[in-house]
Amino acid sequence: MVTATSERPVETIRNNDNHQKNNILKVNNLEIFYGEKRAVNGISMDIEKNSVTALIGPSGCGKSTFLRSINRMNDLIPGARAEGEIIYEDLNILSDQINVVALRKEIGMVFQKPNPFPKSIYENITHALKFAGIRKKSELDKIVEVSLQKAALWEEVKDRLHKSALSLSGGQQQRLCIARTIAMKPTVMLLDEPSSALDPISNAKVEDLIVELKKDYSIIIVTHNMQQASRISDKTAFFLSGDLIEYDLTEKIFTNPSVKKTEEYISGRFG
Numbered sequence: 001m002v003t004a005t006s007e008r009p010v011e012t013i014r015n016n017d018n019h020q021k022n023n024i025l026k027v028n029n030l031e032i033f034y035g036e037k038r039a040v041n042g043i044s045m046d047i048e049k050n051s052v053t054a055l056i057g058p059s060g061c062g063k064s065t066f067l068r069s070i071n072r073m074n075d076l077i078p079g080a081r082a083e084g085e086i087i088y089e090d091l092n093i094l095s096d097q098i099n100v101v102a103l104r105k106e107i108g109m110v111f112q113k114p115n116p117f118p119k120s121i122y123e124n125i126t127h128a129l130k131f132a133g134i135r136k137k138s139e140l141d142k143i144v145e146v147s148l149q150k151a152a153l154w155e156e157v158k159d160r161l162h163k164s165a166l167s168l169s170g171g172q173q174q175r176l177c178i179a180r181t182i183a184m185k186p187t188v189m190l191l192d193e194p195s196s197a198l199d200p201i202s203n204a205k206v207e208d209l210i211v212e213l214k215k216d217y218s219i220i221i222v223t224h225n226m227q228q229a230s231r232i233s234d235k236t237a238f239f240l241s242g243d244l245i246e247y248d249l250t251e252k253i254f255t256n257p258s259v260k261k262t263e264e265y266i267s268g269r270f271g
């Protein structure tokens, strides 16, 4: 549970009016700055539960900045700050009372380049669990198996769990990183171009996995690959120069967008 960390009452950062049953996140007038420069210009959108939401747009439009704000990864960048609200479970994620460590367990992130630790496959998954106080071997074994199964990797690695994660292929490493996130029992998974560094077969496996995972998680994915967005996402948000230009069902965005700029972008006329 993402709890308030200070003495101030939780009610001061709750916003019950904004809670909606089918949405996992509600973004209200979010602005993100790097120093004086504004990278995200007051965007508002709801993110649905158990769905895949794709963020698309040309390089530098603010997709990754927005994604990183959802689990407060921008806190790690000196000079970065956010205004507005991202409501999750009636709490504003941007509040200084949020327990960021707990938040990042519930809202996990997978990066473009697979980044397993230089440890065994097993330890890659158990490392954070042990840190969180889970020590019993039988419990750790179970979580490792379930996480690898959910990440569609178990069959490929079950006989070499104690071999180095770095001996896996790039595609397997990325599925291991997804398993590592799953082990923390997240509700939301943020994926920043998770398959752009992979070969086509590994890419297809990761795409199949994402579609499978939405049964259990709400997924937000940044992608430069229009085909990928149209294949796997339910809703698509098109960003341009820090603005959210259009946000709608993926089918609508790719067949009959409402805004001319969206149509120009998806048909490859710029970006």
Ligand SMILES: Nc1ncnc2c1ncn2[C@@H]1O[C@H](COP(=O)(O)OP(=O)(O)OP(=O)(O)O)[C@@H](O)[C@H]1O
Pocket: 034, 039, 057, 058, 059, 060, 061, 062, 063, 064, 065, 066, 077
């Ligand atoms: N750490 C940072 N410090 C300063 N400015 C940054 C930083 N990260 C991003 N920016 C700027 O913020 C704007 C949005 O960048 P962001 O990386 O979010 O875009 P993007 O749409 O994800 O791009 P790409 O598709 O190339 O990853 C850009 O103008 C970028 O130069």
